[in-house]
Amino acid sequence: MTAQRQERKARRGAIALAAALAGLLAALGAASPGRANTTERVVANRYTGIAISGYDPVAYFTDKQALLGRPDVEAWEAGAVWRFCNVGNRAAFAERPDIYAPQFGGYDPVDVARGVAVPGNGQLWLVSGQRLYLFSREESRDAFAADPARYLGEARQRWPKLLDSLVQ
Structure with a gap:
């Protein structure tokens, strides 16, 4: 494998890892009660927050x-x-x-x-x-x-x- 191909492969891996981490952080942030627009203490639609x-x-x-x-x-x-x-x-x-x-x-x-x-x-x-x-x-x-x-x-x-x- 040439040096250029190895470098491209390493960059793709780093980009994939960064994307995966960003997705994980976004998912954790969306599930965080502090960021939610609703609460389970009142019956409301979990996506809209409408009671x-x-x-x-x-x-x-x-x-x-x-x-x-x-x-x-x-x-x-x-x-x-x-x-x-x-x-x-x-x-x-x-x-x-x-x-x-x-x-x-x-x-x-x-x-x-x-x-x-x-x-x-x-x-x-x-x-x-x-x-x-x-x-x-x-x-x-x-x-x-x-x-x-x-x-x-x-x-x-x-x-x-x-x-x-x-x-x-």
């Missing part, structure tokens, strides 16, 4: 139905992007996110009571005690509706430990 599939959390209370929010009416809260049907709903949420955001970060309270974080579905919901709860299955919603005190007691007891285990 509860884009449903307006205030509409569950005001319109008594699951309504999709608009992309031009958004707010940032608790590491997620929330969408709203109108600016009035956004203002209400900004003033009291503790009231309007789904309890347990949007995780199913029946599953939280079992010690498991299962994301709720924006279309399977219930307002109970002036709080919003999302459920992963109809069976969970029905069980919760039949005995909310039981599930809330267990869920509130297990939530702090579950919350600590979720990515920040």
Whole structure:
């Protein structure tokens, strides 16, 4: 092999190594919670950061139905992007996110009571005690509706430990 060919081969290897390292660093940076636009503490799309599939959390209370929010009416809260049907709903949420955001970060309270974080579905919901709860299955919603005190007691007891285990 000539000296020129050896030199070219060495350069290609160095370029390939640099590209591999750059790719690895980019992958680690994208997976880093500090750089993420979302959190696991609130049910949100991992790619867009949009909470509860884009449903307006205030509409569950005001319109008594699951309504999709608009992309031009958004707010940032608790590491997620929330969408709203109108600016009035956004203002209400900004003033009291503790009231309007789904309890347990949007995780199913029946599953939280079992010690498991299962994301709720924006279309399977219930307002109970002036709080919003999302459920992963109809069976969970029905069980919760039949005995909310039981599930809330267990869920509130297990939530702090579950919350600590979720990515920040």
